[in-house]
Every structure is written in structure tokens, then in C-alpha cells.
Amino acid sequence: MKDKLRIGISCYPTHGGSGVLATELGCQLAKQGHEIALISYKAPLRLDSTCNNISFHEVPISAYPLLEQYPYTLALASKLAEVARNKQLQILHAHYAIPFAVAALLAKDIAPELNLKVITTLHGTDITLVGRNQAFQSVTSMAIRKSDACTAVSHYLKKETESHFKINRKIEVIYNFVDIARHSIIYNQHKNKSQNRKQNIIHISNFRPVKRLMDVIKIFSIIRRKLDVNLILVGDGPDANAARQLAKDLSVDKYIQWRGVVDAVEPLLAQADVMLLPSEYESFGLVALEAMACGVPVVASKVGGLPEVIKHGHNGYLANLGDIDTMANFALEILQKKQNHPFIKAGFEYAKNNFDETTIIAQYTDLYYKTIKYDT
Ligand code: GMT
Numbered sequence: 001m002k003d004k005l006r007i008g009i010s011c012y013p014t015h016g017g018s019g020v021l022a023t024e025l026g027c028q029l030a031k032q033g034h035e036i037a038l039i040s041y042k043a044p045l046r047l048d049s050t051c052n053n054i055s056f057h058e059v060p061i062s063a064y065p066l067l068e069q070y071p072y073t074l075a076l077a078s079k080l081a082e083v084a085r086n087k088q089l090q091i092l093h094a095h096y097a098i099p100f101a102v103a104a105l106l107a108k109d110i111a112p113e114l115n116l117k118v119i120t121t122l123h124g125t126d127i128t129l130v131g132r133n134q135a136f137q138s139v140t141s142m143a144i145r146k147s148d149a150c151t152a153v154s155h156y157l158k159k160e161t162e163s164h165f166k167i168n169r170k171i172e173v174i175y176n177f178v179d180i181a182r183h184s185i186i187y188n189q190h191k192n193k194s195q196n197r198k199q200n201i202i203h204i205s206n207f208r209p210v211k212r213l214m215d216v217i218k219i220f221s222i223i224r225r226k227l228d229v230n231l232i233l234v235g236d237g238p239d240a241n242a243a244r245q246l247a248k249d250l251s252v253d254k255y256i257q258w259r260g261v262v263d264a265v266e267p268l269l270a271q272a273d274v275m276l277l278p279s280e281y282e283s284f285g286l287v288a289l290e291a292m293a294c295g296v297p298v299v300a301s302k303v304g305g306l307p308e309v310i311k312h313g314h315n316g317y318l319a320n321l322g323d324i325d326t327m328a329n330f331a332l333e334i335l336q337k338k339q340n341h342p343f344i345k346a347g348f349e350y351a352k353n354n355f356d357e358t359t360i361i362a363q364y365t366d367l368y369y370k371t372i373k374y375d376t
Contacts, residue, residue, distance in 0.1 A: 004033050007037070008084055008092045009026045010100045011044065012096060017287065018121075019045075021153075022121075024046060037083050046263070073103050081106075091117050091118075091368055092119070102143050104118040119371060123284075151174045152171050155173050172367065175360055177357040180356045189295075191345075200230045202268060202272035202275050204291075205235045218246070230256070231252070277300040278299075293347075295344045298347070299316065311350065
């Protein structure tokens with residue numbers, strides 16, 4: 001039996017795949033008996049406070065007249081070092097390269113006596129958007145190079161990172177995961193739901209341009225010409241207003257439920273029959289995996305890491321970026337077959353066999369022990 005680990009996890013606490021993944025990882029590791037400290041500027045939404053071995057540590061953010069921009073990375077680094085000392089942490093696991101990996105590397109230097117190991121998980125936009133911004137390019141590169149271990153959430157992201165940053169270091173692929181047992185409750189409801197109820201399409205995102213919310217509205221309006229369905233939109237963000245206007249212009253606004261930001265998406269996935277994810281880019285698509293695990297087939301664009309999750313024609317459909325007619329036809333085909341569609345089962349099975357949390361978390365724990373050079 002290996003010794004239990006003491007790990008600090010830092011992530012964005014807001015809605016977004018990286019924060020969700022980091023928090024669920026922390027909760028599951030804590031349930032396995034490891035000592036987990038979550039460090040962020042506010043408690044992540046999916047933090048399970050019923051778990052004993054997990055603690056939350058808030059990074060203070062206070063205004064000071066001299067500082068027009070609060071130096072959050074420095075406050076985070078100090079907090080990471082403080083928590084690491086108090087809890088004698090062995091590992092700092094940063095989810096998203098900036099600022100978390102950079103702050104973790106600073107904390108490692110602040111508390112050299114702990115011999116902390118920094119593990120960085122790359123989630124996508126930290127590499128593809130933010131990390132390539134000229135202002136962050138060199139610091140992201142340094143964070144990847146100096147981390148003791150580095151993981152990417154898909155093979156696509158690993159290749160992108162390698163080809164763009166040209167850093168000679170090992171990057172392990174550890175896929176995102178879902179709690180299959182929890183999601184299977186919704187999956188079973190799907191199999192048994194009434195054939196005659198009104199069907200719903202769902203889209204869940206942070207409504208940033210990369211998610212192509214306008215395409216969601218356009219696809220929905222094409223579908224509505226042939227089928228009486230509703231659209232459930234979950235999330236909020238910069239494209240919300242333009243999407244509302246487009247929905248009015250296309251006369252589909254009265255069929256759309258704007259649900260805003262919600263903590264638990266499963267009850268909404270329980271009402272959905274197909275998910276639209278026409279993103280311009282997606283390093284993995286955790287939300288697609290959650291949908292599949294609930295028995296909701298996904299129609300997505302063939303970009304980034306999505307083909308590693310959605311197997312076209314087997315458990316979902318992929319179309320070329322921006323091809324809204326094809327996406328609408330795919331969604332119609334799924335909706336017309338109702339709960340008899342084979343993707344419902346195939347998606348659930350694929351999620352269970354490839355992305356179950358037990359398997360994936362074991363890959364993280366193996367990496368942790370390897371990085372601290374733990375000998376049994
Ligand atoms: O999708 C987002 O905009 C949020 C972003 C994040 O960092 O929270 O998501 C990224 O990480 C997720 C978890 O690994 C992936 O499932 C998403 O595909 C990825 N988003 C993009 O690549 C756009």
C-alpha cells in the first residue's frame with residue numbers, strides 16, 4: 001500500500017472545463033484518502049464540501065490605489081507557498097499554464113525546503129489562444145519547460161504544444177474524465193423517457209466567440225423549419241446579446257430557454273435529446289463527454305481533440321467547421337429516431353470504456369508517484 005499524497009491543486013474557479021476537471025479530480029483524490037488543498041480566489045462551484053480530506057484556501061484579492069491591476073499571480077504564488085508549508089505538500093498541480101503553473105514555480109522557489117514538484121496540465125486555450133498571445137508566449141513556454149511533469153488533455157493538444165513551443169520535454173496525454181456512476185442515472189432516464197414528449201436541443205458553453213454560439217442559433221432555426229423542438233442554452237458570455245438578436249431576427253427566440261450559468265448541468269442534460277457543439281476549436285470537449293455519459297448524442301465540428309472523444313457515425317456526428325446545414329441534418333436524424341437512436345448507448349459505452357474517472361485518476365496518481373520518485 002502506497003503512502004497517501006499531499007497535493008495542492010490550483011485552477012480557475014469559474015465555469016469552464018479546466019476548473020470543473022481540476023475540482024472533480026481533487027474531490028476524487030480526497031475520497032481515495034489523499035490530502036488535497038484547493039487554492040483559488042473563490043471556491044470552485046463543483047467543490048464537494050462533504051468530503052473530509054479536501055480543504056479550500058482563498059487567495060486574497062484586495063484593491064490598493066497604487067495597483068490599478070492587482071498582481072494576482074504573485075498573491076497566488078505566496079498563498080501556494082504558505083499552504084504548501086502548512087500542509088507539507090509534495091506536489092502543486094496547476095490546471096492551465098498561466099498563471100497557475102507560473103505561480104506554482106514561484107512557490108517552489110519560495111519554499112525550497114519542501115522540494116515541491118510542479119505538475120502542469122494544459123487544457124487548451126492556455127496554449128492555443130492565451131499562450132500564443134505575444135504577451136504570454138515566453139512565460140508560457142518557460143512554465144511548460146520548468147514544470148517537473150506536464151500533461152495535455154488530448155493528443156491533439158500535445159501535438160499543438162510541441163509544434164508551437166518546440167520545447168524538448170515529455171508531455172503525457174491524460175484525457176479528461178467523467179463520473180460514470182453519477183451520469184448513468186441520467187442515461188437510464190433517457191432510455192426510458194416517453195416517445196411523445198417535446199424534444200430539446202442543448203448547448204452548454206461560456207458563449208465566447210470560439211464556441212460559435214451564432215452557429216448554434218442558425219442550426220436551430222434550420223431544424224425548427226422541420227421539427228417542433230426547443231433549444232436550451234446554458235451559460236453566459238460575450239456573445240449572448242448578439243445571439244439573442246439573431247434568434248429574434250430568425251424568429252426562433254420564443255423557442256429558446258436561456259438558462260444562464262448553472263452549477264449542475266446533469267438535470268438539464270436529462271431534458272436534452274441532442275447537444276450542439278459547433279466550436280471553432282476544442283482541445284477535448286469535456287461538455288461533450290458529459291453529454292455522452294448522460295446518453296445525449298453530440299453533433300460537433302471536426303476540430304481539435306473532438307475526434308478523440310466523438311467517433312463520427314459511431315457515437316455522434318462531426319461536420320466541417322461552419323457547415324451548419326450538415327450539422328442541422330445530423331441533429332434532425334438523431335431527433336427523429338428519438339430514444340431508439342444507437343448513439344445514445346454507443347456514446348454512454350464509449351465514455352464508460354475510455355473516460356471513466358477510475359481509470360483516468362489512476363493515470364494521474366501514477367504520475368504523481370513517479371514525479372516524487374516514490375519507491376514502494
Ligand atoms: O472551453 C472553454 O472555453 C473553457 C476551457 C477551460 O480552460 O476551462 O476549456 C478547455 O479545457 C477543457 C477541459 O480540459 C476542454 O474540455 C475544452 O475543450 C477546452 N476548451 C477549448 O479548447 C476551447
